Amino acid sequence: MARPFTPKVVTANALLEGDAIWFTENGDWSRDMADAELITDEAHGDICLLEAQADQSAVAGVYLADAKAGAHGPEPVHFRETFRTRGPSNYVHGKQEA
Amino acid sequence: MYVYNDFDENFVRNRVAQFRGQVERRIDGSLTEDEFKPLRLMNGLYLQLHAYMLRVAVPYGTLNSAQMDKLAYIADKWDKGYGHFTTRQNIQYNWPELRDVPDMLSALADVSMHAIQTSGNTIRNVTADHFAGAAADEIEDPRPTAELLRQWSTDHPEFQFLPRKFKIAVTGAEADRAVTRAHDIGLRMVRNDAGEAGYEVIIGGGLGRTPMVGKVLRDFLPRADLLPYCEAIVSVYNLLGRRDNKYKARIKITVHENGLEKIQDLVEARFEQIRPNFGGVDQQMLAQIEQAFAAPAFVTKSTDGYEAARLANPALRSWSDTNLSDHKADGYAVVSISIKKHGATPGDATSDQMRVMADLARQFGHDELRISHEQNVILPHVHKSDLPAVYAALRAADLATANIGLVSDIIACPGMDYCALATARSIPVAQEIATRFDELKLEHEVGPLKIKISGCINACGHHHVGHIGILGLDRAGVENYQITLGGDGTETTTIGERAGPGFGAEDIVPAIERLVLGYLNLRETADETFLQAYRRLGADPFIAILYPEKAAKNAA
Incomplete structure (x- = not known):
């Protein structure tokens, strides 16, 4: 049996500073995890990950x-x-x- | 020491310019992260948990004062005012910004330094005995050999995409202070019965997931054959080493799976084939390099002032008892500067401290400094008459901790406080152990004891060769620390044995305290070290101390 999906966030490091960042519901990035979109659906999670990975200009190491x-x-x-x-x-x- | 010639200088400057272009193309979006990552790693730039990290090589651990000053300048200008010295004689900056890294590399090039091949599946920074050129037990200075290997391995076209990283260490002394038996290639400078200089070549040592003690591939390799022979080893490994599984890709596994004999045959065959290509130019270069490492002009003067100061000042006496080693020249000492103040981060030095150490090297140390794999800084050539002044300056800079080789002189990798690969933190454990033993005021009574902590199985903290090793793991989402006992990283290299189940973060420091205090009851005399007692008694009494409940149950 597949393991049940547990809630997730999309996170990465900012390209210039390397600081930890999180992907928000608006499709942008925040330095504060509390702003992140909490993903509760696996398929939606995959889409968010792809969307976040597509943003190559400002981030590195998306997961x-x-x-x-x-x-x-x-x-x-x-x-x-x-x-x-x-x-x-x-x-x-x-x-x-800070 | 070696100073870059025009070729070295141009090479490093060109590489900086190349990397500057690559960074610009990454920032403007022309390069994706996947395209950029191998390029940044080739230049020592990692992305860690909170920021980038730039790993700068200190080749064979040798620095002059201008280089140390430059490291301080870089720490102030582009980082947070400190640097972290590592177990591979590198310095790591934990907070650089991507845009600044080319400028940092350019500043390094100003003082003959670089970050090339401090990452990636290449031949890494060649390390050496940190007492090189100074130790009383030295047969020969290993640094010319290490510099020759640095020049040969840097940008070597055949060896830029090895199955896995490749580490070489060189020692020229009786005592192995360079952990040569835990390297992909370990070289021990020896002389044969005819008195000719050569190397004992050890291969397939390594720590990490599958710790192994290196095996002797050649017991005497004539000096002139060094480069073709090393090239033959790496060439054989390049073809034979496994690329299907990164955990089985290091040469130690290649040797283990194929057997030493087969590797020997292949290496000898390859060696015969490529040896004529070298044609002696490498030996001409070595001769030039050797001139650059000529010993300083040691002076002869009285040490009476030092003896008197030692008698008058108990703090100086305690420091000199632990932090000095025998020098080959009369009247001189090798000074180990501890950057392990109790409670501080092992291996970290502030920019102010770096400048103080650089000044001391300039004033009292023939302009030489060394970085040890044990994460301390060495002034290799100090005349004893200058020791009171050196000690006073170190004390003023908070650098006079008298703990070299003792409980609180702990090796610790950066662990999960910085490293993206870590499974647990190492630094806080080291800080707490050192603080606790400082409170107990026992470490001088305990005597020589090496505690080494790694925050993951990759073993950057050398835990397998610690007399007491600590490995931080993630057990079901909680930090957990495994203890190994009886490890040894010297000429009698031994991999430590796992003591039993791991300890939680709250229990690890009390467990270490119990173990060390228990050893005091087990030793036969005050001179029997922890490792000697362990070797005499075996693991059982130490395990009983670590797990008293289990011992009580067994006794019932």
Whole structure:
């Protein structure tokens, strides 16, 4: 049996800075995961991924990551994705710096 | 040390110009990411979790003060004011912006440095003993050999698309400080019974997913045959190495699957075939390179002032007991500068610290610095009479931690704080272990102990050869740390054995504390090191300490 689809977001890194970014419902990119579109349907997820990958001018390394609904928008499920929303743990650098 | 000639300079400048064009074409959309990625990797530029990372080679770990100053300048101008020294004698900048990278490479070219072949399936930065040219136990300086290999391997047309990356290390000393048995090719400079210089050639060593200790392919290779022989090895591997499965693509697997004998036959046959093509020009180049590495003009002067300062200052005494090594010249010492202050990130130096180290090299160190695979910085040639001044300057720059070779001198890869391949974090574990042992004030009593931490199975943190190795994994979405015991990265290379089930992030530091304190009860004398005690007693008593509940159950 195929595994049930778990909610996801489309994420990537910004081409110029390399900063983590997420694909929104409007078809653009946000530096804040809470703005991302939470994808609950597999077929829609595939379309979003293709759409996001087509945007070669501003992004690199597009992929689907597991996510869950939170109070202010999608939140990470896996710790790797949590780190991407804030930055490294040894210095206050990256997103947590702002 | 070696300074670029016109050929080197033009080559590196041309490569920077080429990459500048490639970056521009990526930004204007002419190149897709798939097209650009191999080009950026060839120039050391990775994309990580939070940003790009530029990996710059420090060839065989040798730097002069102008180069170190330039690394500081780059850190300030285009990064966040620091750099991370790695286990392969590279420096990594964690926050460059894509548009700035060509300028960073151009700045590096100003001081004979580059990031070429610090990534990709090519021959990587050739590493060497970090005490090269200085160590009392040295037979010969390995750096001319390493520089010859750098020139030969850089942009070698046959070896730009190997089955997998390829790492070479060289040592010229009795003690192996370059982990040569864990490299694709390890070269030990030796002399035969007739007193002729040559190499013991070791192949197929490596850590990672399938750790293996290298095997001796040739016990004595005459010096003049180095390049054709290495070319024969890589050429055989290039054709025979597996390209169907990246986890089986390293030469260690090629050797394992085909057997050493078959590899030997193929290499010897290829060697005979290509040897005439070399025609001695490589040896002429080596002779020129050797001149560039002539030993500095060591001076003879009194060390009385140092002895008096040592007696008068306990902090200097403690630092000199741990951070100095024997030098080949009378009155000199090799100074290891720890960039492992308790609680700090192993291998990180701020731009200010880099400038202090560069100044010390200029003033007191014959203008030489080294980066060790253990992520520290070395001043290889310091006269003992200058040590009090060097120590005072290091102390003022927060660089005088007296912990070389001790519990807190931990190797740690960047782990999931930066690396896109990591499965768990390494840096916080290293920080916490060092902080805890500083609180306990026990590390000098514990003595020599190498803890090495990797944040994934690729083993950049060399955990397999740590006396205590820690491997960070993702177990069902949670960070989990496996311990290996009894590893050794020296001339008696041994792969550590897994102790048992892994520990959660909250339990790993207490487990290490338990293990180290337990060792103190197990050792026969204060001189028996952790590794010696482990070798004498075997794994069982250490495993019992790590898993007390299981031990109690077994005893019941």
